[in-house]
Amino acid sequence: MSFVTRIARHTIPKISRNQCRVFTNGVPRLSKKQIEITFVKHDGTQIKTKGDVGDHFLNVVIKNNINLDGYGACEGTLTCSTCHLIFKQEDYDKLPEEPEGEEVDMLELARDVTDTSRLGCQVCLTESMDGIVVRVPEVVNDLRLPSTS
Numbered sequence: 001m002s003f004v005t006r007i008a009r010h011t012i013p014k015i016s017r018n019q020c021r022v023f024t025n026g027v028p029r030l031s032k033k034q035i036e037i038t039f040v041k042h043d044g045t046q047i048k049t050k051g052d053v054g055d056h057f058l059n060v061v062i063k064n065n066i067n068l069d070g071y072g073a074c075e076g077t078l079t080c081s082t083c084h085l086i087f088k089q090e091d092y093d094k095l096p097e098e099p100e101g102e103e104v105d106m107l108e109l110a111r112d113v114t115d116t117s118r119l120g121c122q123v124c125l126t127e128s129m130d131g132i133v134v135r136v137p138e139v140v141n142d143l144r145l146p147s148t149s
Contacts, residue, residue, distance in 0.1 A: 057120030
């Protein structure tokens with residue numbers, strides 16, 4: 001098996017599983033379905049907002065200018081764990097897919113990781129998530145930054 005074939009077999013299935021948006025030649029929908037999301041900061045502060053179905057949690061934070069220190073520093077390129085979110089068990093169990101590959105690697109580097117942790121840049125919003133509440137850990141771990149110790 002050639003090197004290119006091995007890479008294609010490893011990469012193509014991952015891309016199709018993580019695809020959130022379907023592209024079409026049709027007329028775009030002018031009004032997108034939105035759901036309500038509550039981010040709970042480590043100090044208990046709740047930030048209620050709305051997000052478009054099909055977007056990632058990271059996009060919701062960016063589009064709504066939500067101030068979460070350091071959140072999404074790598075802009076969704078899976079090179080940090082700053083968009084670490086903690087889901088309630090029942091919400092985590094309903095997520096369409098399990099974390100895998102690079103997301104698992106980044107979660108291993110996150111602080112305060114739990115069994116229900118995910119990276120917000122990897123979880124797409126679905127209509128069934130309407131009203132979801134997610135916790136944002138106190139400390140983010142961005143390995144791209146120099147150590148302050």
